[in-house]
Amino acid sequence: MSEPIPAIKKFSDLANPTIFLGLTARIVPFLAVATALMFAFGLYLAFTTEGDYQQGETVRIMYVHVPAAWLSMMCYSIMAASALGTLVWRHPLADVSAKAAAPLGAGFTFLALVTGSLWGKPMWGTWWEWDARLTSVFVLFLMYLGLMALTRALDDPAKSARVAAVLILIGFVNIPIIKFSVEWWNTLHQPASVMRMDGSAIDGEFLRPLLVMAGAFTLLFFTLHFLAIRNEIWRRRVSAQRRLAARMANRES
Numbered sequence: 001m002s003e004p005i006p007a008i009k010k011f012s013d014l015a016n017p018t019i020f021l022g023l024t025a026r027i028v029p030f031l032a033v034a035t036a037l038m039f040a041f042g043l044y045l046a047f048t049t050e051g052d053y054q055q056g057e058t059v060r061i062m063y064v065h066v067p068a069a070w071l072s073m074m075c076y077s078i079m080a081a082s083a084l085g086t087l088v089w090r091h092p093l094a095d096v097s098a099k100a101a102a103p104l105g106a107g108f109t110f111l112a113l114v115t116g117s118l119w120g121k122p123m124w125g126t127w128w129e130w131d132a133r134l135t136s137v138f139v140l141f142l143m144y145l146g147l148m149a150l151t152r153a154l155d156d157p158a159k160s161a162r163v164a165a166v167l168i169l170i171g172f173v174n175i176p177i178i179k180f181s182v183e184w185w186n187t188l189h190q191p192a193s194v195m196r197m198d199g200s201a202i203d204g205e206f207l208r209p210l211l212v213m214a215g216a217f218t219l220l221f222f223t224l225h226f227l228a229i230r231n232e233i234w235r236r237r238v239s240a241q242r243r244l245a246a247r248m249a250n251r252e253s
Helices: 011-015 017-048 057-087 094-124 132-153 157-171 174-184 204-252
Strands: none
Touching: 017 057, 017 204, 057 094, 057 132, 057 157, 057 174, 057 204, 094 132, 094 157, 094 204, 132 157, 132 174
């Protein structure tokens, strides 16, 4: 029989990889089910609402494009918080979280770029335009790829974590640029229309499926993120065991 998972008495207990693995083993199945249900409900709403009088059926791309764009920025923000955990608090799982989030952020950013091009062609008459919003999101995608390459290029995990954390925090300046680019510069994108001080500018018929799909994408991210963290913890444990076995073999020879 497997040993019982130690009780979590305080938040800092999650720094223990064994406790974290036990917690994720319990919550990931519920997250996966909730994600599937949210996607089913969101897609039902997305395909049963009427098309927009101006954009027609292409408005349905919004239900994938907007959540993907939100997640691309949220994912990097989580990486920035993890970078602080690495440099300031020396949290043992902080760099694991950042490394696990990078491929997910790259995937969501790529999805946002592709769906944005598909949506932009009929609306703007072009697949791509080097305006502030599009360019800053493309830079974000390159940053994700660069961080992924960096963490794989350095053999020393501790050095890789510190260097990646510094670069993540430097690159975080791009997030407010993406967010406020439509207000600072003249771009093809419209200003914020969902989260505004005076209320959403989107009709409720379109807002409801958009929010449900945003919730579904968010649950999908956390499900995949927890799974990726678990895989990285196990990968590091296996690597540590291999290094230990290699050192013991060298001593015996």
